[in-house]
Amino acid sequence: MALEFILAVEGSMRVRLVILAVVVVLGGALVGSPAVAAPGTAPPSFTIFAASDLAFAFREMIPRFEQAAGVKVTLVLGSTGNLAKQIEHGAPADVFFAANQTFVDDLLAKGAVIAETRALYAQGRIVLATARTAGPRLTALTQLRDPRIRRVAIANPAHAPYGRAAEEALRSAGIWDAVKPKLVYGENIRQALQFMESGAAEAGILALSIASAPAVDWVPIDPAMHGRLDQAVAVVRRSPRPELGVAFIQFVNGPEGRAIMKRYGFLLPGEF
Template sequence: MPYTIDQSSRRAVLTGAGLLALGALPAWAAEAAAPSVAAAADLSSALPELASLFTKQTGKSVNLIFGSSGAFTQQILNGAPFEVFLSADESYVDKLAAAGKTEGPGVLYALGRIGLFLPKGSTIAPGGDLKGLASALRDGRLTRFAIANPDHAPYGRAAKEALTKAGLWAAIEPHLVLGENVAQATQFATSGSTQGGIIPQSLALTPQVQAAGSFALIPADLHGPLRQRAVLLKGAGATARAFFAFLQTPPAQAVFKRYGFAQPTGKD
């Protein structure tokens, strides 16, 4: 069975009690407070930069909370008072829209990619075709490998699809160390806890990850598209609406592009 390590995110996460307390604020106080933005963990490098740019432009701030898209979806269905949701998989936004939790269908803001990360000094041959990984599995060199939990993390699901199409899933599953979200999986892959992992390009492009090892994109045809959708949630205030609109502007899209996200087009 895969290992699942329950480790708190390195970024602040509101507890259930904190969320309930926020939800209990009167309307005027809730609007004055920075709105809570639930964001997929693959955005944990790009979104703080975007939030800082938004603050410089408007003087307003947002409270960023990172985690898995599936876990956030369940929290929102249960009444968590987020005002904006940036999902790594648009199907979760569709689910919330069907439940009447959103203001409209939202917007496609980015297309994600995954790749194979190997730490410095690895004996596994690099390459997005995963042939080096297959060789390491055959001769017993690979014993611990990180991906995000595919049950609720879209990037984990894409990793499982790629490993399955490459014919490696059955062999690698007993050696998996599952992160609760893709940021945690990246931490496992880069910290020496595992012998590598499948991580998002958006996190692989950060200086810390680049310094820790090598990264090779996995061909997009090995997994389903990572269509990332943002949406305003019911009850969103003026600051949340302004931030949602800001994410669709050319300066914001330029930041997404710099972190390796493909830009949506009319054909996407």
């Protein structure tokens, strides 16, 4: 039955072999292999916890996966740190897509995710964004000192990897102390964008993957100015259907998923 499900996902020998490998590695963890729902019954379902930088890419990708696989996906977006804490405390997530490796590895050390499913799936970038209604269009971080820029939105560095990267870039530019009083902190990188969209901030440091929003202009920030945003994923150990998480990871890292991720500015495994 598991093989029939994987055929419904992609119909490829490569994917069948991946799932067979997971069955061998996880042994009894794959209790109740997935199958296409019988007519009149609810499709198999699972929950993805994902960092907010994936909002645009996953909202495009998930409907394609649902249609191909005959499953129902619940997507929960948030900051990586907050999502990791919820998983540690028993939140009903099946698979966790983080905005860096650290939080996944911390959960792995605590036995909360399945080691054999851990994988890199992307590397993120940050950009300097200006609200199109703000007036000056910024092209360099040092311009954030401009008095016309009163508020600068970033994700909270305490629990959001993109916020931490923003802080590191500001420190690298030598303007952290000057800009810190202007900062407004989003709970996650998507909320930082929302601050700009609503007029609550004239500028911000955002993930490239969400900077295509029509309300902002942006320029890239040199990646040498901050730590790498190597993004990792793993299936949650307590998931009742780990094979669904494995199938979605394979979809993200497969041809269709990679094409979508590329459109949103991510570097992909093999490129970093």
